[in-house]
Amino acid sequence: MDKQQTIECPVCPVEYTVNMVGGKYKLVILHKLAIHGVKRFNELRREFPNITQRTLTRQLRELESDGLISRQVYSEIPPKVEYSLSETGKSLYPILLQIENWGLNYIANNPK
Amino acid sequence: MDKQQTIECPVCPVEYTVNMVGGKYKLVILHKLAIHGVKRFNELRREFPNITQRTLTRQLRELESDGLISRQVYSEIPPKVEYSLSETGKSLYPILLQIENWGLNYIANNPK
DNA sequence: CAGGATCCGCAAAGATACTG
DNA sequence: CAGTATCTTTGCGGATCCTG
Numbered sequence: 451m452d453k454q455q456t457i458e459c460p461v462c463p464v465e466y467t468v469n470m471v472g473g474k475y476k477l478v479i480l481h482k483l484a485i486h487g488v489k490r491f492n493e494l495r496r497e498f499p500n501i502t503q504r505t506l507t508r509q510l511r512e513l514e515s516d517g518l519i520s521r522q523v524y525s526e527i528p529p530k531v532e533y534s535l536s537e538t539g540k541s542l543y544p545i546l547l548q549i550e551n552w553g554l555n556y557i558a559n560n561p562k
Numbered sequence: 563m564d565k566q567q568t569i570e571c572p573v574c575p576v577e578y579t580v581n582m583v584g585g586k587y588k589l590v591i592l593h594k595l596a597i598h599g600v601k602r603f604n605e606l607r608r609e610f611p612n613i614t615q616r617t618l619t620r621q622l623r624e625l626e627s628d629g630l631i632s633r634q635v636y637s638e639i640p641p642k643v644e645y646s647l648s649e650t651g652k653s654l655y656p657i658l659l660q661i662e663n664w665g666l667n668y669i670a671n672n673p674k
Numbered sequence: 675c676a677g678g679a680t681c682c683g684c685a686a687a688g689a690t691a692c693t694g
Numbered sequence: 695c696a697g698t699a700t701c702t703t704t705g706c707g708g709a710t711c712c713t714g
Contacts, residue, residue, distance in 0.1 A: 463663075466665040474687075507697065528696080545664060548660060643675080
């Protein structure tokens with residue numbers, strides 16, 4: 451006789467996702483990587499004029515430790531580091547595109 | 563009352579979306595409203611055991627001023643206020659569902 | 675019941691300087 | 695080029711008390 455199945459939803463799945471992509475710049479970083487594929491550190495920096503090195507580094511490190519992006523280091527001089535979506539990160543692709551489309555729609559319907 | 567801090571990514575639709583739904587509880591609030599339709603203030607409070615009245619109020623006010631939710635006040639005693647998704651908020655429905663599904667998948671594939 | 679008014683704490687972000 | 699290291703600041707959210 452089987453044991454009763456236990457419910458295991460200690461946290462809400464939405465909360466789970468938000469905790470991983472909720473950083474200030476995380477979704478835009480993920481989106482840039484989704485669009486462009488691979489980006490170097492300073493390429494990402496230029497995408498966000500107001501971000502500081504420190505903040506960008508931290509957001510990237512958190513995304514990496516959550517397994518959403520990959521960090522490829524080339525041991526050469528000058529240094530070269532490439533960021534891209536991991537497989538898990540790529541599974542966010544539909545969400546990222548929908549967020550972009552929603553924003554486009556919002557802008558179109560709410561002219562500044 | 564201070565508004566949530568916004569990021570600056572020149573003409574990036576993702577930025578618009580993130581600035582509107584980027585609050586700590588905003589996406590989960592929107593998701594609850596998407597699922598349940600209409601919720602009163604204290605009903606929402608009970609959904610998030612750790613949220614304070616002030617924080618919930620602020621998140622709701624910001625969502626309202628961004629046009630994502632509607633606030634229906636019944637002039638009676640005791641007071642009664644109902645929150646629900648506006649038409650604009652309802653257009654987030656696919657995103658909210660995908661975020662939920664992504665979280666479910668992630669939890670399923672990464673057993674704690 | 676649904677908040678408003680204050681005061682507060684702390685992580686997250688910014689500024690700046692330095693380096694392998 | 696791609697970061698560290700420090701220091702400072704801010705802003706998001708929490709705690710508590712009060713009210714129509």
